[in-house]
Amino acid sequence: MATAGRRRPFVPDLLAGGVFVLLGLAFAIGGARYDVGSALRMGPGYVPLLLGGILTVLGLVIIAQAFLGGDQPARELADQERAPVPxxxxxxxxxxxxxxxxxxxxxxxxxxxxxxxxxxxxxxxxxxxxxxxxxxxxxxxxxxxxxxxxxxxxxxxxxxxxxx
Amino acid sequence: MDLSGLALGLETALQPGNILICLLGVTLGTLVGVLPGIGPTATVALLLPITFNFDPIASLIMLAGIYYGAQYGGSTTAILLNLPGESSAAVTALDGHQMALQGRAGPALATAALGSFFAGTVATVVLALFAPPLASAALKFGPAEYFALVVLGLIASIALASGSPIKAVAMIVLGLLLGTMGQDLNTGVPRFTFGIRELYNGLDFVSLAVGMFGLAEIIRNLERRQSASLVTKKVRGLWLTRKDARAITWPVLRGTTMGSLLGVLPGAGHVLAAFTSYSLEKRLSRTPERFGRGAIQGVAAPESANNAAAQTSFIPLLTLGLPAHPVMALLVGAFIIQGITPGPNVINDEPALFWGLIASMWVGNLLLVMLNLPLIGLWVRMLTVPYEVLFPAIIAFAAIGCYSLGLNAWDVFAIAASGVLGYALIRWGCEPAPLLLGFVLGPLLEENLRRAMIISRGDPTVFVTRPISATLLLLAVAALVVSALPAVRRKREVVFTEED
Incomplete structure (x- = not known):
């Protein structure tokens, strides 16, 4: 990770990715505790487990992106209008x-x-x-x-x- | 040309009670929509709870009125304050605010209203012509096709988000997950309810919308003092000169055509329509250097396009049950709360509602021109009410409205929770609109996925072996690839930042 040393990770991406990973895991684990069923007969847990997994992966990609320079437009926008959180x-x-x-x-x-x-x-x-x-x-x-x-x-x- | 349905619709919409409801909706919509920082989506979300006090037809008519009022109010703020409430009004602000600064706020506002009315009238006819055949085609869709259609709709909504596509996809998935809360439709098992009985019906859609769009937006506005240059004193002389009228004729016609076509696209049809028609006029103009410096064509074209698109974006909603933008997602929620599943069946099962809604949109447009133009002075005065009074009023109205729907305290807590989550996510560069679409379409997606899999005996290839479903999914993949391409992304950034 040569780029990571050169540049600080982009914090909003880290936080957004982190929330997605957390919520994704929560839904996936929660979903796995219901009856998951099979592809033929999906139980109540099937879709939450599947989507929770997808969200976790997306969150991880966003976190990785944060270390590789971040989502560029968002970065520029953040630099332009950084008002403190009220x-x-x-x-x-x-x-x-x-x-x-x-x-x-x-x-x-x-x-x-x-x-x-x-x-x-x-x-x-x-x-x-x-x-x-x-x-x-x-x-x-x-x-x-x-x-x-x-x-x-x-x-x-x-x-x-x-x-x- | 079969317009008998439209006649039925007019009959419904022109009942005195419904006209009154529509008028109330238009007035409330303008009242809230004119407030700086609150765009049409936030307006509709905040006023949604109030509409449920009426019967289904009246409540949907009122909602349509609120939507149009909010759009018009948004244009007013864009022109007078240079504070567009949403990206499509940003185009209007380019030349509209310049006109206002030059003392021509009146003609700018009149152009916006008249252009919108003309576009709305044409698009209503387009809607009446194309919705029924599309609906009967959609009736042949099986679960696999529906699943593919919903996926396409969700992916297309990425175009709505101005930020990174991957964050938009994540927001959609989060919305889908939040939509799984509550009792599972097939087995009745309560999911993610934490043993709280009040959550068995799932997360309340109205609370989510009010929190994500309303509360989060207000917190954002509190980040800094409102500093706006009001040009109210210069609003006089509403009427267009003969020269103005000639100048806007073609832009209005072209804007209407562009808007009617692009509005059908799921995603950001109306934003695209406003931007495209603006650049088209600039390209066609013999004096392109006047654009951005108060060219009346620069107000007429995007306003017509925007309004035509707003109208035709009801086509996917009413025929396929697919919301084309966040306000439509709010309408889906409203339909469902009224016990109506939006989709191809509405036109046959509830003809009075279907056509009444379409006709009342036109009536709403008419009321806007008849009332809002003369009353513009009043709306402008709304802008002088201090924000310190306005936002507590908005929050109080929203809280009472949400609570009165189900007398459920958890619905009110959900406003607070989704407001905080929405604010945080917006600050981190994630737009709330895809989440809301995901939330609304989640149950539909899951239901059709499960049904399709049962019919295909657990064979997932069913989605790619059936031609319609395969085509729709292919389009979804194409949309995803295109929106992630660096070249397209750069272009999109240009589109969304052009107003600076």
Whole structure:
């Protein structure tokens, strides 16, 4: 591997390949634990095992490519627009969505929406706590009007955890 | 020329209730599509959950309306902000934004709307003429042919991805694997459900789409502050001069032809159509140096081509059940949720739905011209709503929509998971569109593979000994080889980076 010493491996390719290998192996191993069957009568595990194997191989090829200079267009693109990952903004978005899923049944739509939109609004570039609170309040009302009154979704406004 | 089906369709689409639904879809689509950074695919994905509150016909009509509204909204952002939401609108931005900077945003927007409407009208007739014979041909397909067809569709979708072909193939396979989650159709064995009852029906398609396209896109937009030069003040005088009208006549006609033909191709037909018609006009023009500096032909041709292609890309969807691009994949998902398997049977089993959908696309186009042109000032004002308010609203709408479909908290968790996975993969140079296509087509692929193997008694050569299946697979191999050839790849990079 003479080229590997000359150039650092291309990290995005390494990571992408790594994820493909991991997921490919997971599906292949998982598939092998179901009934695989034969080509004539394929069991539930046949296709996942086959595809998982293919994905693993593809992932390995992508990793190899990373050491051989990487996927060139992607490399150029990465050099052009390397913006940092907005870690905590992304975390707030994900937290908001997860919070919604976890509490919407128990707390009901209104309080859940308020907390969720507050968390998500905090992720904005120009929003402080006060602005996020205002946004959250406004959006909660808007969503309730649109979904509960206009679209007539049967989602309780307040859930069982609040004694309803 | 048998257009009796189209008459039935118009009858369905012109029912007051359906017109209203279509209008709602077009308006919502434009509203979201006009937002910078959110392309048509993300728009349709985000609005998908809302449509399921209606009966199948109404919900598909609404979706078609959303799609057209989103496309139009996307052109508006491309012209006014130079922020194309997807690669086909990037062509419009080349000359459209220049026109806007010169104070001719109005004519640019009018050209986009009128060109799209004309192209949509022609392509609707093309669709009505060619879909029925194709569907009856496809009815003769056996499992082996279907398997080959799906493989071809998936491989062709690599053209959609602007990055490396091998990553696109990996994304397809990952999509196919995610599609195997849930109960196995043949044996009922729950696969990859981790004992969670809520996952028995598989990963929710809407959640995956909303996460991969919507949430991931919003995280990407948060990477940097939105810095866009808004040219709203210059939007006045929508009407075209006589000179403009003469200048765009031929470009619109050529763009429509090009788009109608290329739109049928699985993969990136609409992107190809927009780029090809733009370069064709540039080549035919006596003043090619004006292209890129605000040539009205440079808006008319790609916009017509794009819209014609958007229309004819329904042909493979409605006749073969094969989505030609990511929005069509979303529509397949919507069909399936409504209990309809998209494919050659739809035209006979659900004629009102089939023709109603086709006719409502035309109605949607008409509504766009009638409403959006006068309302352009309103859409432009949408652009002044701060992003800090918009994206929480979008996420809230998507979450409520997804949850209300099945009252299943896991569907909401799946948004978060696929958003994170999608964002990571996009950053590492993997486009999400092939994954979604793989996810949608996965069950179809597996089902037909298994059936074909049972019929052939376990003999895998069945795929290459049956002529139609062999031809389709050969085409798939050819597509794969061609997309990996260095010469073609370089050319494709040129196509996708020409907007700089």
């Amino acid at each position: 870690w905590w903004r992304a975390a707030l978005l994900v937290a908001g969505v997860l919070y919604f899923g976890a509490t919407v049944r128990g707390m009901g739509l209104a309080p859940t929406l308020f907390v969720m939109t507050f968390l998500v609004a905090l992720a904005g570039h120009r929003s402080g706590v006060v602005r996020a609170l205002i946004t959250a309040a406004g959006l909660t009302v808007l969503c309730l009007v649109v979904f509960v009154y206009l679209l007539q979704l049967r989602l309780p406004l307040f859930g069982t955890w609040l004694g309803r």
